[in-house]
Structures are given as structure tokens and as C-alpha cells.
Amino acid sequence: MQVLIVILLAIIAIAVAPWVIGVFALAAGTYVVALAIAAALAITLLLSVFIWSWASKLRSKAKEKQLIEKYRVDLERTAAELAISSQHARQRAEVRAKEAALEAERKEQERVRRLVLCPHCSSKIAKGSMFCPVCGKQPLSASPVRSVQRKE
Numbered sequence: 001m002q003v004l005i006v007i008l009l010a011i012i013a014i015a016v017a018p019w020v021i022g023v024f025a026l027a028a029g030t031y032v033v034a035l036a037i038a039a040a041l042a043i044t045l046l047l048s049v050f051i052w053s054w055a056s057k058l059r060s061k062a063k064e065k066q067l068i069e070k071y072r073v074d075l076e077r078t079a080a081e082l083a084i085s086s087q088h089a090r091q092r093a094e095v096r097a098k099e100a101a102l103e104a105e106r107k108e109q110e111r112v113r114r115l116v117l118c119p120h121c122s123s124k125i126a127k128g129s130m131f132c133p134v135c136g137k138q139p140l141s142a143s144p145v146r147s148v149q150r151k152e
């Protein structure tokens with residue numbers, strides 16, 4: 001109904017003043033141009049949004065790949081370091097064991113060096129003993145006969 005009234009009014013306006021048709025044409029042309037510009041803008045916007053999201057997806061995928069690669073390298077390096085450190089720990093333990101064995105050996109040699117033979121029963125007794133713990137005699141009268149060499 002309103003549209004009909006508007007069209008009627010337009011026809012009356014054109015009948016009264018024919019130059020109004022030029023104004024209408026200009027308005028319509030402007031409207032069409034504005035529509036076209038808006039459509040172009042909208043299409044450009046949509047396209048740029050689409051391209052941007054696609055590019056960012058690609059970028060994030062590449063970044064993800066890079067991150068995974070970095071984690072993999074880190075993991076490998078950590079594993080290698082762990083292996084090296086456990087190897088070092090094993091070597092240190094071996095060295096400690098060898099040192100302990102050497103120390104024990106040294107103490108044993110020291111102990112053996114301090115042993116003398118009892119002049120009565122030939123038992124190995126500590127140097128400087130008052131009595132032989134085996135035969136009960138005093139080895140003091142006799143000076144230490146000789147050092148006992150350790151027999152393996």
C-alpha cells in the first residue's frame with residue numbers, strides 16, 4: 001500500500017515537474033553505485049578473512065611442526081646426556097671400587113708388613129706383641145726374625 005502511494009506520488013511529481021525524473025535517476029544511479037561498492041568491499045573483506053585464516057592455519061601448522069621437531073631434538077639430546085651421565089656414574093663407581101680395593105690392598109700389605117714370626121712356633125704375630133697368642137711364650141726376647149711376605 002505504502003509503495004503504491006510512493007509510486008503515485010512520484011508519478012504526480014514527474015507530471016508536475018519533469019526535471020524530477022533526473023533527480024530520481026541520479027538517486028537510483030548513486031544507489032546502484034553505492035551497492036556495487038558495498039558488495040565489492042564485502043567480497044574483498046570476506047576474501048581477505050578467508051585468505052588470512054588459511055594463511056594463519058598454514059603458519060600454525062608449520063609452527064607446530066617446528067615445535068614438534070624442536071621437542072624431538074631436545075628429547076634426543078636429553079636422552080644422549082642421560083646415557084652419558086649414567087655412563088659417567090658407572091665409570092665413577094668403577095673408579096671408586098678400584099680405589100677402595102687398592103686401599104684395602106694397601107692396608108693389608110701394611111698389616112702384613114707389621115707381622116713377625118714367633119721364634120718359638122713360627123706363627124705370624126703382630127710386631128711388638130708381649131706374648132705369642134698361639135704358643136703363649138714371650139717372643140720379646142728374640143728380635144723380630146724377619147718380615148713375613150704376604151702370600152696370595
Ligand SMILES: [Zn+2]
Nearest residue numbers: 118121132135
Ligand atoms: Zn709362638
